[in-house]
Structure formats: C-alpha cells, structure tokens
Amino acid sequence: MLDPQSLRDEEREREQSQMDHERKHWQAEASRTNHILGFIVRRLERIMHTLEDTLALVTAERTDIASLAALAAGIKKQLDDVLAGVLTPSQQMRVDAIFEQIQQNKQAVADAIKAVDAIGDNITDTTITSSNTRSTVGDPVTFTAAVAKHPDAPADKNPTGSMVFTIDGTQVGSTSVGADGTAQSAAISDLLEGDHQVTATYAGDGVFATSTSQPLTQTVVAIAPQA
Numbered sequence: 001m002l003d004p005q006s007l008r009d010e011e012r013e014r015e016q017s018q019m020d021h022e023r024k025h026w027q028a029e030a031s032r033t034n035h036i037l038g039f040i041v042r043r044l045e046r047i048m049h050t051l052e053d054t055l056a057l058v059t060a061e062r063t064d065i066a067s068l069a070a071l072a073a074g075i076k077k078q079l080d081d082v083l084a085g086v087l088t089p090s091q092q093m094r095v096d097a098i099f100e101q102i103q104q105n106k107q108a109v110a111d112a113i114k115a116v117d118a119i120g121d122n123i124t125d126t127t128i129t130s131s132n133t134r135s136t137v138g139d140p141v142t143f144t145a146a147v148a149k150h151p152d153a154p155a156d157k158n159p160t161g162s163m164v165f166t167i168d169g170t171q172v173g174s175t176s177v178g179a180d181g182t183a184q185s186a187a188i189s190d191l192l193e194g195d196h197q198v199t200a201t202y203a204g205d206g207v208f209a210t211s212t213s214q215p216l217t218q219t220v221v222a223i224a225p226q227a
Contacts, residue, residue: 123150124159128200128213135220140187143216145200147181149208161205167191167198167218177202191220 124147131142147159163183164174175183183200197215204210 122153122207122209124148124202124204124208124211126163126200126202126211126213128198128216130198130216130218133216133218135191135218137191137193137220137223138189140189141191141218142187143185143198143200145183145185145202145213147177147183147202147208147211149181153208157207159202159205159208161208162203164201164203165198166201167196169197174203191218193220193222195219 126145126147128143128145131144132139135141143165145163145165147163149157149159158179159177159181161177162174163177165172165185167188172188173185175185177183196218198218199213199215201212202208202210
C-alpha cells in the first residue's frame with residue numbers, strides 16, 4: 001500500500017500529464033486558427049487584387065458594380081459574424097484596411113466604366129457599295145459609303161464631316177457626308193482590267209469617331225471583242 005506522500009506525488013504527476021496534454025491541444029488549436037486566419041486574409045487580399053485587375057480589363061468586359069459591391073459587403077459581413085472576438089486587433093485592422101481599398105477600387109471601376117461607355121457611344125461603322133461590282137474597262141463606276149452611329153449615341157446628333165475613298169491603297173477622292181450618313185465618290189472610269197480593293201474611311205468629327213469599311217472587290221473586265 002502506497003504511503004500518503006506517494007499518493008500525492010502520483011496525483012500531481014497525473015495532473016501535470018493532463019495539463020501537458022491540454023497545453024499541447026490548445027497549442028495545436030492556436031496554430032490551426034492562425035493558419036485559417038492567414039488563409040482568410042490572403043483570400044481577402046486576392047479579392048482586392050482582382051478588383052485592381054478589373055480596372056485594367058474594364059475596356060474588354062463590363063463589370064457589374066452593384067454585384068461587385070454586394071459580394072464584398074457580403075463576405076465582410078460573414079467574416080464579422082464568424083470571427084467576432086477571434087481576430088486580434090492587428091488582424092482586424094488589416095482586414096478593415098483591405099475592405100477600405102475594395103471600396104476605393106469599386107469607385108475607380110465605376111468611373112472607368114462610365115468613361116468607356118462614353119467612348120463606346122461615339123463608335124461608328126462604315127460600309128461601302130459599288131454601282132457595279134463587275135464593270136468593263138472604261139465604264140464609269142461610283143462608290144457609295146454609309147456611316148452608322150452606335151445605337152446608344154445621342155438621338156439628336158449624326159455623323160458629319162468627310163468620307164475618303166481609297167482604291168488599292170491610293171486615295172481617289174473625298175466627299176462630305178450627307179444628313180442621311182452617306183457619301184458618294186466621283187465617277188471613276190480609268191480602272192485597269194483586274195480586281196481592285198476599294199475602301200471608304202469616315203474621318204470623324206468632334207463627336208463621332210473615325211472608322212473604315214471592309215474592302216470591297218471591284219472587278220474590271222476587258223471589253224468584249226466585236227464580232
């Protein structure tokens with residue numbers, strides 16, 4: 001039978017062993033928590049960088065600002081609920097700083113989209129047709145170009161200015177754009193036999209941007225020999 005001192009020593013050893021076990025458990029939990037918090041902060045920083053990248057890509061793809069803001073706000077609300085009292089003051093400051101940058105970037109994205117929209121409204125599209133795409137050497141041919149404005153452009157404004165006609169890379173004339181958005185070249189009768197590439201370029205004005213048509217192939221054939 002153990003004496004009282006031995007019993008007390010044994011009890012202290014059990015208590016110490018239990019404390020060591022609990023200490024290791026809480027150290028592991030603390031390490032796991034720090035790892036999770038680090039992961040969360042890194043994800044938040046990725047969100048911030050994504051918003052910054054959006055600024056560079058905004059001209060290629062429109063961004064839904066309302067959805068973007070709602071997403072950021074929703075994430076922060078969930079974090080506030082889940083991590084309440086868990087984040088250290090310095091970690092909380094870091095999270096708050098990240099979301100402050102998100103708010104700033106959100107406004108920058110909105111401003112960029114507004115500017116892109118304004119530019120897009122001024123875009124024009126130019127097309128060209130021929131009075132006879134297969135003409136005979138010496139026959140006069142005229143070309144008609146039409147410039148169309150963007151559907152979102154102001155209804156009370158129409159493209160004005162000049163239209164430049166080019167054949168095989170050489171300018172052959174320039175005429176004014178009419179109220180209906182069309183312009184016609186002078187009659188051209190000195191084209192040689194063969195295929196020729198014809199384009200029309202709208203020069204733009206103070207409101208609408210310049211644009212060039214797709215090339216039109218003008219085919220000129222030799223005069224048929226008389227019987």
